[in-house]
Amino acid sequence: xxxxxxxxxxxxxxxxxxxxxxxxxxxxxxxxxxxxxxxxxxxxxxxxxxxxxxxxxxxxxxxxxxxxxxxxxxxxxxxxxxxxxxxxxxxxxxxxxxxxxxxxxxxxxxxxxxxxxxxxxxxxxxxxxxxxxxxxxxxxxxxxxxxxxxxxxxxxxxxxxxxxxxxxxxxxxxxxxxxxxxxxxxxxxxxxxxxxxxxxxxxxxxxxxxxxxxxxxxxxxxxxxxxxxxxxxxxxxxxxxxxxxxxxxxxxxxxxxxxxxxxxxxxxxxxxxxxxxxxxxxxxxxxxxxxxxxxxxxxxxxxxxxxxxxxxxxxxxxxxxxxxxxxxxxxxxxxxxxxxxxxxxxxxxxxxxxxxxxxxxxxxxxxxxxxxxxxxxxxxxxxxxxxxxxxxxxxxxxxxxxx
Ligand SMILES: Cc1cc2nc3c(=O)[nH]c(=O)nc-3n(C[C@H](O)[C@H](O)[C@H](O)COP(=O)(O)OP(=O)(O)OC[C@H]3O[C@@H](n4cnc5c(N)ncnc54)[C@H](O)[C@@H]3O)c2cc1C
Numbered sequence: 001x002x003x004x005x006x007x008x009x010x011x012x013x014x015x016x017x018x019x020x021x022x023x024x025x026x027x028x029x030x031x032x033x034x035x036x037x038x039x040x041x042x043x044x045x046x047x048x049x050x051x052x053x054x055x056x057x058x059x060x061x062x063x064x065x066x067x068x069x070x071x072x073x074x075x076x077x078x079x080x081x082x083x084x085x086x087x088x089x090x091x092x093x094x095x096x097x098x099x100x101x102x103x104x105x106x107x108x109x110x111x112x113x114x115x116x117x118x119x120x121x122x123x124x125x126x127x128x129x130x131x132x133x134x135x136x137x138x139x140x141x142x143x144x145x146x147x148x149x150x151x152x153x154x155x156x157x158x159x160x161x162x163x164x165x166x167x168x169x170x171x172x173x174x175x176x177x178x179x180x181x182x183x184x185x186x187x188x189x190x191x192x193x194x195x196x197x198x199x200x201x202x203x204x205x206x207x208x209x210x211x212x213x214x215x216x217x218x219x220x221x222x223x224x225x226x227x228x229x230x231x232x233x234x235x236x237x238x239x240x241x242x243x244x245x246x247x248x249x250x251x252x253x254x255x256x257x258x259x260x261x262x263x264x265x266x267x268x269x270x271x272x273x274x275x276x277x278x279x280x281x282x283x284x285x286x287x288x289x290x291x292x293x294x295x296x297x298x299x300x301x302x303x304x305x306x307x308x309x310x311x312x313x314x315x316x317x318x319x320x321x322x323x324x325x326x327x328x329x330x331x332x333x334x335x336x337x338x339x340x341x342x343x344x345x346x347x348x349x350x351x352x353x354x355x356x357x358x359x360x361x362x363x364x365x366x367x368x369x370x371x372x373x374x375x376x377x378x379x380x381x382x383x384x385x386x387x388x389x390x391x392x393x394x395x396x397x398x399x400x401x402x403x
Pocket of ligand 1: 013014015016017018019036037038039040044045046047048049050118119120121147148149150153170171172206240241242263264265266269270275276277278279281
């Protein structure tokens with residue numbers, strides 16, 4: 001890459017978790033990196049939840065400088081008021097995105113990446129190179145990485161725009177609150193959900209829908225009135241999109257070409273079931289860094305599909321089934337009354353098992369799940385108090401009872 005004064009080996013557009021982590025990895029290995037982002041560090045509309053599978057893989061996400069709220073349980077509520085207490089056995093960390101953004105950008109710059117606080121307005125082929133146009137200056141590079149989020153300019157130039165049906169719409173707003181508030185996720189009567197993630201100084205609340213045309217703002221307002229009455233907003237409401245690996249085409253599409261690559265949201269890497277994207281942003285950056293440093297860039301496509309691509313595809317497929325009110329009522333009950341099924345689902349959603357392993361575990365567990373379910377039915381639908389214990393601890397806070 002050439003600017004008037006400095007030569008670079010590659011340009012990264014976007015300094016979110018994906019771009020900043022790639023810049024950090026490559027710059028640490030001595031690669032000359034230019035990182036473009038006019039907003040970083042900033043508070044991206046997001047829950048800020050960092051799961052165990054993310055922080056255990058990437059220790060940078062547990063840096064002591066990053067303030068966090070640690071949460072052990074969350075309450076998942078279905079449209080018919082059935083519920084499921086998720087307890088992964090490891091805390092979920094909830095952070096401010098601005099803090100995460102500042103930490104990751106600082107690590108990239110310390111490692112030697114050069115941050116240009118500029119928006120890239122255009123990417124185009126320029127002879128054997130690529131031209132990146134900003135408002136005041138043009139930059140030339142032989143390789144560009146799109147880490148520029150769901151509206152990626154790099155994706156648009158090399159693959160075309162991300163189709164609207166491969167995105168989920170969402171809104172986010174902060175309210176009065178703090179670490180003592182519960183983490184809740186309520187499935188809406190339309191395919192979607194509303195959630196609350198308490199941060200250190202306030203409560204972050206969001207709503208999302210898997211299809212266009214649903215009323216997510218009234219759903220968020222009803223959720224607030226029910227579980228957090230009287231809370232005043234802390235900022236203005238913001239809208240944001242999440243990528244959704246909806247179909248086979250989205251899975252099969254290349255994420256790397258001779259002079260470009262996509263990572264994070266720009267590559268469409270987000271878990272539809274949970275909305276988790278920070279892990280896949282950092283993980284895809286890590287896999288691309290490995291491929292780049294080993295001078296086997298083309299292997300990146302194989303690497304992300306093997307590491308997490310199939311999981312995202314399955315998650316998107318399962319979400320279509322799960323975010324239906326009838327199915328989710330039944331499923332939440334099953335997970336509460338069948339501890340064996342609960343454990344298998346925790347593994348499926350949070351522990352990234354291999355699918356053959358998961359399937360064989362499920363098959364082996366079927367007799368036990370059957371007996372647990374039968375015991376519940378025989379008791380006339382009454383739930384063993386022991387199983388309700390975790391729920392009751394949380395339910396006090398939101399004044400809920402089992403239907
Ligand atoms: C409502 C909501 C809630 C979410 N909650 C969670 C959660 O709790 N946990 C979780 O793991 N994930 C969550 N996600 C997903 C997560 O926010 C994303 O998956 C993650 O931020 C993706 O990181 P990224 O680096 O790929 O993209 P981004 O974080 O979107 O970063 C892209 C960067 O590119 C920059 N950029 C864009 N265009 C240009 C340009 N032309 N020139 C220069 N720079 C540019 C932007 O300024 C931005 O900083 C949530 C998402 C939404 C929408």
